[in-house]
Amino acid sequence: MQMIDSLAEVRAEIGKCMKCGNCQSVCPIYQETRHETGVARGKITLVEAFLSGELALTEKLENLLSLCLVCKSCVINCPCGVKLDKIVLGARAEIAKRKGLPLIKKAIFGTMKRPRYMDFGLKLGSRFQGLVFRRHEDREANYPRFSIGMSLRRIIPPLAVLPFRQVVPERLVVQKPRLKVAFFTGCAINYLYPDIGISTVNVLTRNNIEVIIPKAQHCCGTPVLAHGDVSTARQMAVSNLIILKSLEVDAIVTSCASCGGALKHEYGELLSDRSQKKLALEIGARVYDINEFLTEVAGFEKPKGDVPLRVTYHDPCHMVKVQQVTEPPRQVLRSIPGLEFVEMAKPDRCCGNGGSFSLQYYDLSMDITGKKMNDIKNTGTDLIVTSCPGCRMQLEDGANRYGLPHRVVHTVQLLDQAYRNHKQTDK
Amino acid sequence: MVSPNIISELRAQLGKDNVLTSPEELIVYSYDASAAAPKGRPDVVITPSTRDQVACIVKLCAKYNVPIYPRGSGTNLSGGTIPLKGGIVMSTLNMNKIIDLDYENLTATLQPGVIIQTLNDAVAAAGLIYPPDPGTVSTATMGGAVAECAGGLRGLKYGVTKHYVMGLEVVLANGEVIRVGGKTVKNVTGYDLTQLFTGSEGTLGIITEIIVKLIPAPEHHISMMAAFNDLDRAARTISDIIKNRVIPATLEIMDNTTIRTVEEFKKVGLPVEAEAVLLIEVDGIKEVVEREARVVMDICRANEVDKITVAKDDQERFRLWEARRAALPALSRVKPTTILEDATVPRSRIPDMIRAIRKIAEKYDLVIGTFGHAGDGNLHPTIVTDASDKEEMARVERAVNEIFEAALGLGGTLSGEHGIGTAKAKFLEKEFGSEGLAVMKRIKDALDPNGILNPGKIFVSLGESKNADD
Numbered sequence: 071m072q073m074i075d076s077l078a079e080v081r082a083e084i085g086k087c088m089k090c091g092n093c094q095s096v097c098p099i100y101q102e103t104r105h106e107t108g109v110a111r112g113k114i115t116l117v118e119a120f121l122s123g124e125l126a127l128t129e130k131l132e133n134l135l136s137l138c139l140v141c142k143s144c145v146i147n148c149p150c151g152v153k154l155d156k157i158v159l160g161a162r163a164e165i166a167k168r169k170g171l172p173l174i175k176k177a178i179f180g181t182m183k184r185p186r187y188m189d190f191g192l193k194l195g196s197r198f199q200g201l202v203f204r205r206h207e208d209r210e211a212n213y214p215r216f217s218i219g220m221s222l223r224r225i226i227p228p229l230a231v232l233p234f235r236q237v238v239p240e241r242l243v244v245q246k247p248r249l250k251v252a253f254f255t256g257c258a259i260n261y262l263y264p265d266i267g268i269s270t271v272n273v274l275t276r277n278n279i280e281v282i283i284p285k286a287q288h289c290c291g292t293p294v295l296a297h298g299d300v301s302t303a304r305q306m307a308v309s310n311l312i313i314l315k316s317l318e319v320d321a322i323v324t325s326c327a328s329c330g331g332a333l334k335h336e337y338g339e340l341l342s343d344r345s346q347k348k349l350a351l352e353i354g355a356r357v358y359d360i361n362e363f364l365t366e367v368a369g370f371e372k373p374k375g376d377v378p379l380r381v382t383y384h385d386p387c388h389m390v391k392v393q394q395v396t397e398p399p400r401q402v403l404r405s406i407p408g409l410e411f412v413e414m415a416k417p418d419r420c421c422g423n424g425g426s427f428s429l430q431y432y433d434l435s436m437d438i439t440g441k442k443m444n445d446i447k448n449t450g451t452d453l454i455v456t457s458c459p460g461c462r463m464q465l466e467d468g469a470n471r472y473g474l475p476h477r478v479v480h481t482v483q484l485l486d487q488a489y490r491n492h493k494q495t496d497k
Numbered sequence: 498m499v500s501p502n503i504i505s506e507l508r509a510q511l512g513k514d515n516v517l518t519s520p521e522e523l524i525v526y527s528y529d530a531s532a533a534a535p536k537g538r539p540d541v542v543i544t545p546s547t548r549d550q551v552a553c554i555v556k557l558c559a560k561y562n563v564p565i566y567p568r569g570s571g572t573n574l575s576g577g578t579i580p581l582k583g584g585i586v587m588s589t590l591n592m593n594k595i596i597d598l599d600y601e602n603l604t605a606t607l608q609p610g611v612i613i614q615t616l617n618d619a620v621a622a623a624g625l626i627y628p629p630d631p632g633t634v635s636t637a638t639m640g641g642a643v644a645e646c647a648g649g650l651r652g653l654k655y656g657v658t659k660h661y662v663m664g665l666e667v668v669l670a671n672g673e674v675i676r677v678g679g680k681t682v683k684n685v686t687g688y689d690l691t692q693l694f695t696g697s698e699g700t701l702g703i704i705t706e707i708i709v710k711l712i713p714a715p716e717h718h719i720s721m722m723a724a725f726n727d728l729d730r731a732a733r734t735i736s737d738i739i740k741n742r743v744i745p746a747t748l749e750i751m752d753n754t755t756i757r758t759v760e761e762f763k764k765v766g767l768p769v770e771a772e773a774v775l776l777i778e779v780d781g782i783k784e785v786v787e788r789e790a791r792v793v794m795d796i797c798r799a800n801e802v803d804k805i806t807v808a809k810d811d812q813e814r815f816r817l818w819e820a821r822r823a824a825l826p827a828l829s830r831v832k833p834t835t836i837l838e839d840a841t842v843p844r845s846r847i848p849d850m851i852r853a854i855r856k857i858a859e860k861y862d863l864v865i866g867t868f869g870h871a872g873d874g875n876l877h878p879t880i881v882t883d884a885s886d887k888e889e890m891a892r893v894e895r896a897v898n899e900i901f902e903a904a905l906g907l908g909g910t911l912s913g914e915h916g917i918g919t920a921k922a923k924f925l926e927k928e929f930g931s932e933g934l935a936v937m938k939r940i941k942d943a944l945d946p947n948g949i950l951n952p953g954k955i956f957v958s959l960g961e962s963k964n965a966d967d
Contacts, residue, residue, distance in 0.1 A: 088829045090530045091572040095614070095635040104544070104590040105517070106525035106571065115525050130521050149826030 139424030166298030258459035327458035331392035375491025376408035386458035423464035534576030556672030569638030575918030609640025646696030648914030653872035666706035732848035748872030840904035841913030875913035
């Protein structure tokens, strides 16, 4: 049994580290800073010293512990199987417990707990975002107009005028459905990238699959957990599990790597109550990433329309290192006629986003993205494809910053395009 | 020990981002990969980027008599980078440029912070390799590898770091800079100082530039695994292979304790009944490799091998080696503390050494897994224990003592590739005698009279003890 806020388990995990330093070869942070504080064995030492009282809880310590993308590159590379994510998140939870969350985080997470307030706030935001942001000349993106705790060079996607879940009906009925699925959208698709949501729905219905998009679904909890707010994350998880359990569906589909990782694996470790844990494992076993679902469960219809582009694919950390899904998105891409797929060097190297990490450490985050951009440039492609809205945001910003012409899309958007291109040639 | 005015001088020289002084930043430089070595927190950690900065700082250290500890990735296994006496840890990681790749002379010129794998990646396109491949090839720095004279799995055929170092630039303890060796294959001009600094564990000077030899990459590999239910037959196989003029790139052995532990941890299909498993790889020109692989298999069969597997493709080859790679991690999971030794004997004495280790394990009631580079006689007896168990640790200490005595008794040496550091310092006299040790101390005192370079490593020098008395 594992629990995120059990110090005994954090200590047991710490005990497994033999300080070999193998984590140095894969940690994106360490590759940039080259300081022992950045790498897993260093963080483990910091947490150990913090828990034993050898180090006091200082701002410096807190900052160093926030300097982790939770990308799990070290976890899959560790010869001793040390789960650094558990140690770092456990330490952040302990810090939040001792100090309380800062007011601003409390307010934000409190809103995230209530989907309706969040809808309202972000809709309001989308109306007035022009006051704060200016449009990018040719990308679907905005720059901040003045300092709002975000780098002025950074571009982010505009807030959707209407959240995705308000645009689409809760149930998309098809004639004689082969399968019935629930679509867990997550926040990024709902508020920032409704286009990914729409393509997901199009592709599923095109394959004669009925889709239910539960309106009351919450944030998956990953962002609040990253800040140590375990109790809010638990409330979100339980609420999502109850909603998903109430639906009569064959599977639950996500198009966000982080949501997928949370639903599939992390709820089981987050929840301590035995019946809740059982429910998490039951539901988790029925969750699929959209690429995985299309290739391994649904046996999707091979598209006939051409998409004549040269593309490369970036593996999101939460897809590769949490869900172990690497082949399905490539199979989807290879199924598209006219599309040329070029593998980049180290496609599973972290893009540098790490959720709010990129807000707190923008320059470092962009240095990490720089390596990715270099690998992408070497492929000679025109388009970046990925399977996570978080990575999409980071890669879009990176391409802009490093002067690459590439746009960034989700695999499912290209598949949707291929289906539609065929329809057009039919006419 | 490091006064505020020294720290402000360091900041003036290096910029404040390259001078770390907070307890959070210092504590993570108080150890390296040596599990049981004593720790020590530095007063300052610095990250210079040029030779001139290094020279300038060493001068400062000499002026104020401050210890300075050069450090690469901190992955060594003998406590070689631990700042035992306070002072300054100098990380070379910002000196990470490949200065020159010379494909006509087959050399690479590097700053010390370049990672070994980075060098190999850089020369791969030219069909070349830098052969020494310690287990830490993707993390360790070239500077660290030269300072420790790192070995690796391919030592039998390709040798170790010292066979590839052609020239060095070194900052001496007084801050002066010297260049020794160069790009020529032949060089008998004066004493061979390049070899003196190679393996000197940071006690004689700080390496700021390295010239190494590159060789053509072997075009073909064949990997085999041979399991024996009898240790002597495995041992005979090792010597027969060499006697038949086949020099495999790697010839590794794992004993029964290691086999069982690995299999429990990874389920790679190792025969748990076997007394020993040999992992053999031959490499080179395709036709030659195929012929050599046949010879190896014939020898295994002649020695009544109980099971032999040949990897059919790269994937199978990777799987075979997975077992070997898992040896240390698997053993390290058995108990909290893992003590990894590297006592080395002439390869003909491998079975005697394995038997001696087994006897010692029984005598002191300890779990010792032995694996290692059978082909070059470099074994890794690995004691799994618990540092918090005082009574067991006392037995461990006596066992380690006897392992060293056994190795020396068989005509071997204390350390094949990990270095002496702090971990084996007290055994040095056993191998060298007091006269031999005195020669080393005289060299150290000639080059570093005040003992400021990596003090406490290999032995305590005259300068250091003088310093301690002050």
